[in-house]
Amino acid sequence: MATASSQLLLPVLLLAFARPFFAGSVEPGAAAGLHPVVLLPGYSCSQLDAQLTDEFDHSSAPSCGGAHWEKRWFRLWQNHTALQEDPALVPCYAELLRLVYDPVAGDYRNVPGVETRAVAFGTTRGFGTGDPATKNICMEKLVRALEGRLGYRQGENLFGAPYDFRYAPAPPGQASRVFAGFLSTLRALVEQASEMNGDSPVILVTHSLGGLNANFFLRRSPSAWRRRYVKHFVMASTGAGGSVPLLQLGGSSTATDLLSFANTRWTFASVFSPLPSPIVFGHAPLVVTRAKNYSACDIPEYLKANGFSDDEAARYVTRVLPVTLDFGAPAVPTTCINGVGVPTAEKLMYWDGDFGAKPEAVYGDGDGAINIASMLALDTLIGADPAQDYFKSLLIHNTSHVGVISDDYAVKRLVNEVLEANRAID
Known part of the structure; x- marks a missing residue:
């Protein structure tokens, strides 16, 4: 297996030597012969x-x-x-x-x-939050950088794949009609993007949950199709094993937040997809109470302790966990980019067992949302797989989960990876 020189065990600390980022400066000759790019945004970023x-x-x-x-x-x-x-x-x-x-x-x-x-499938016009205060969390800055620096053009060689973030993949034998429909339209979009650009294979660029969905998509695509249509997979802010902070399941509803109002988000099929994976976190205690500790292997019991029904806990076991455990090599050239150096909860303490209260937390490294253990697991679950011909991982110091697609220098590094993927010889 050929592996890039910049590996997870030798993180790249890039921020200290950052140069100014000029989104409007097109790199000479960049627009000529570009491979088409298809973007998949993160959770809640699709309109x-x-x-x-x-x-x-x-x-x-x-x-x-x-x-x-x-x-x-x-x-x-x-x-x-x-x-x-x-x-x-x-x-x-x-x-x-x-x-x-x-x-x-x-x-x-x-x-x-x-x-x-x-909204607006096939374009990036369906990306966004609708709130000007959070306009940079949904790939807007990345889109501008791809257009301004490399010369990408919407509808010509730059495409978007918004999706209904409420739905999630399901394992074989389980129904997931809406998500399966999204995968079919994504496959058609990739093929169309390639054919519009002289049959050039596509570069998939994702953020957060979009990376999990794209990984699922690639692992279930025929190898001949992957070789024909996918040039490179650039996965930003996505770990291999979920996130400990997302175990904060309690808290009261608010009057203005749609997702928390009447616990709306807990009805989504996707809500448990990024919970910690037993493959990465094993039996280490992630949630601590005086009466009992919970590890990634105890999530069904933890869900019931948080008020979820037996049926809901059972659906986690039958629908979510098999997909979580199946995360692995997409078998296309892959670059993973994650932020580190941001305090990230790696253990939650609810001493009195009140999961509706704010927990005390033990913090470790990560991007504020994803633990570094989940990022390091990429090296094993993707990079060490014999089916993976090329794997590269970059860790950007002092960069948050959203900062990977919104901080100037991180966006510059992300755009550089797209440029390198364009130049790579098959």
């Missing part, structure tokens, strides 16, 4: 539209009543402007975002009477 049908029960969300909601598509996530102007809409929007599990179909679906769609 969603919704419309109501006659099947919708307005009594479940009285604020959704009136002719304003009937028979038209409207922005559901994130409609920051509408919620700022009328906070009374929050219960309606939260209800429309909620998923339900259908035990007959063995799958997740929208609330009856709600239809949803990702």
